[in-house]
Amino acid sequence: MDREPGLSVRLKLAISYAGFVMVAGVLLLIAGWFGLMQFKSGGVVIMTTTYTFPHLLWRSFAPVAAVVMAFLLVFGLLGGWILAGKMLDPLTRITEATRIAATGSLSHRIRLPGARDEFRELADAFDTMLAQLEAHIAEQQRFAANASHELRTPLAITQTLLDVARNDLTYDNGVLVDRLHAVNARAIDLTEALLVLSRANQRSFSRERVDLSLIAEEATETLLPLAEKNGITIETGGDQAPTVGSPALLLQLTTNLVHNAIVHNLPDNGSVWVTTRVDTPTVVLIVENTGVQLAPHLIATLVEPFQRGSERIRTDQHSGVGLGLAIVKSITRAHDGTLTVTPRPEGGLRVTVELPS
Numbered sequence: 001m002d003r004e005p006g007l008s009v010r011l012k013l014a015i016s017y018a019g020f021v022m023v024a025g026v027l028l029l030i031a032g033w034f035g036l037m038q039f040k041s042g043g044v045v046i047m048t049t050t051y052t053f054p055h056l057l058w059r060s061f062a063p064v065a066a067v068v069m070a071f072l073l074v075f076g077l078l079g080g081w082i083l084a085g086k087m088l089d090p091l092t093r094i095t096e097a098t099r100i101a102a103t104g105s106l107s108h109r110i111r112l113p114g115a116r117d118e119f120r121e122l123a124d125a126f127d128t129m130l131a132q133l134e135a136h137i138a139e140q141q142r143f144a145a146n147a148s149h150e151l152r153t154p155l156a157i158t159q160t161l162l163d164v165a166r167n168d169l170t171y172d173n174g175v176l177v178d179r180l181h182a183v184n185a186r187a188i189d190l191t192e193a194l195l196v197l198s199r200a201n202q203r204s205f206s207r208e209r210v211d212l213s214l215i216a217e218e219a220t221e222t223l224l225p226l227a228e229k230n231g232i233t234i235e236t237g238g239d240q241a242p243t244v245g246s247p248a249l250l251l252q253l254t255t256n257l258v259h260n261a262i263v264h265n266l267p268d269n270g271s272v273w274v275t276t277r278v279d280t281p282t283v284v285l286i287v288e289n290t291g292v293q294l295a296p297h298l299i300a301t302l303v304e305p306f307q308r309g310s311e312r313i314r315t316d317q318h319s320g321v322g323l324g325l326a327i328v329k330s331i332t333r334a335h336d337g338t339l340t341v342t343p344r345p346e347g348g349l350r351v352t353v354e355l356p357s
Contacts, residue, residue, distance in 0.1 A: 013087070017080025018073060025072040029065050090119035094126055106134040154187040193323040196252055200330035205246040212241035212250065212283050212355070213276040219254040220274055227262050231269060234258070238276035241283035243355045245335045253331040254285065256324040257351055261289035264349070282337075282354045291348035299341055302349075303329045328353070 093110055100108045109130065112123035158180060165176050199205060220236050227234050243250075254274075261272040273288040303325045325341070328351070332339040337355040344350050 011081075011084075013084035014077055014080035017083065018076030021072050021076035021080075022069065025069055029068065090123060094119075094123055097126065097130075101130060101133075106130050106137065151187070151190060154183045154190070157183045190323075193327060196249070197323060197327050197330055200249060200327065200334045203334045205249060205334075207244050207246060209242060209244055210247045210250060212243055212254075212285050213238055215247065215251050215254050216258075216274050216276055216285060219251060219258050222255065223258050223262060226259070227272065230262060230265070231267075232262050232265055232272055233270070234262075234272045234274065236274045238274075239278055241276040241278055241285065241357070243283050243335075243357055245355065249331045249334070253328050253353065254287075256328050257285075257287040257353075260324050261287050261349070261351075264289065264291055266290050266292075278357060279354070281357055283357045285353040285355075286350065288344060288350045289348045290344075290346070293347045294343045294349065296343070299343055299349075302341055303339065325351075 090112055093112065097108055097110045109127045110123040111127065112120050114120060161176055161179055161183070165173070216238075217236060220234055224234065258272065258274060261274075262270075265272070270290045272290075273286070275286045277284050277286075329339050332353050332355070335355050337353060340352040340354075342350050342352075
């Protein structure tokens with residue numbers, strides 16, 4: 001926004017300091033003048049009434065007063081300019097950091113030294129904001145690159161299948177249709193997952209009162225056929241867990257957790273436990289599953305987009321799109337909750353979601 005140029009803050013402060021010094025000087029000179037106009041005689045103050053003495057006194061007092069006022073003016077401006085510069089130096093550093101950040105470089109930090117005061121708190125808050133922006137942009141760049149790669153894969157497979165069918169007239173059209181259908185379904189699943197993730201990150205949803213225990217039951221009933229197909233038993237239980245949020249997104253969250261617990265499980269006789277409880281002032285959803293023991297470094301990557309946990313056992317051939325726990329993380333964060341992923345000592349995973357009650 002273009003604005004007319006004006007006086008700098010430093011100059012305004014210098015003029016203010018000088019004006020204050022001038023006013024103080026004038027008051028001192030007035031006090032001195034009245035002091036000279038009075039004499040004490042026998043303990044009684046007698047005001048001079050003749051014309052000659054005040055006139056001569058003023059002629060000698062005025063030049064001295066003028067010199068004093070000129071000195072105070074110069075001293076006030078110069079001293080005020082120096083003091084204002086020292087006081088505004090932190091703002092200068094913050095302004096420079098802002099200009100650097102505006103060019104797209106977010107790695108610069110102010111790191112203002114000294115004791116904690118208003119300027120130090122402002123600089124620290126600005127450094128924290130830059131760190132969060134840098135991390136967020138880096139995360140978005142990784143996500144965009146991964147999403148582009150994941151979306152390119154089914155398109156490349158489709159192109160290859162079509163080229164083979166065009167060049168080989170004896171190619172079985174039924175097989176081609178089946179493969180194209182599978183690839184297209186994967187692309188649709190990925191696109192829908194990206195849309196859910198974007199919706200959760202933007203918090204563009206309405207909130208209403210929901211019971212997390214009922215949502216857990218609905219998700220479990222939906223995935224029960226998949227569990228039976230893979231020989232997995234599911235146990236649900238717990239208390240009512242009332243919270244406020246999007247029923248659709250919370251159902252997506254729970255479905256993703258239960259689906260992951262079924263898919264990443266033992267090949268035979270695996271188990272999944274889904275429980276809810278109230279821990280005032282939060283409600284808790286816990287999804288546990290049996291499985292192999294997971295390395296600590298793998299746990300930290302599971303909630304990142306497109307991380308499928310290559311060391312985990314899968315009970316089916318569905319490779320997923322690698323966004324299951326990433327969506328859970330985003331939905332949890334959009335509902336002001338916390339997500340905790342820990343390995344079970346016996347093997348498998350324990351995922352805990354805490355939401356405000």
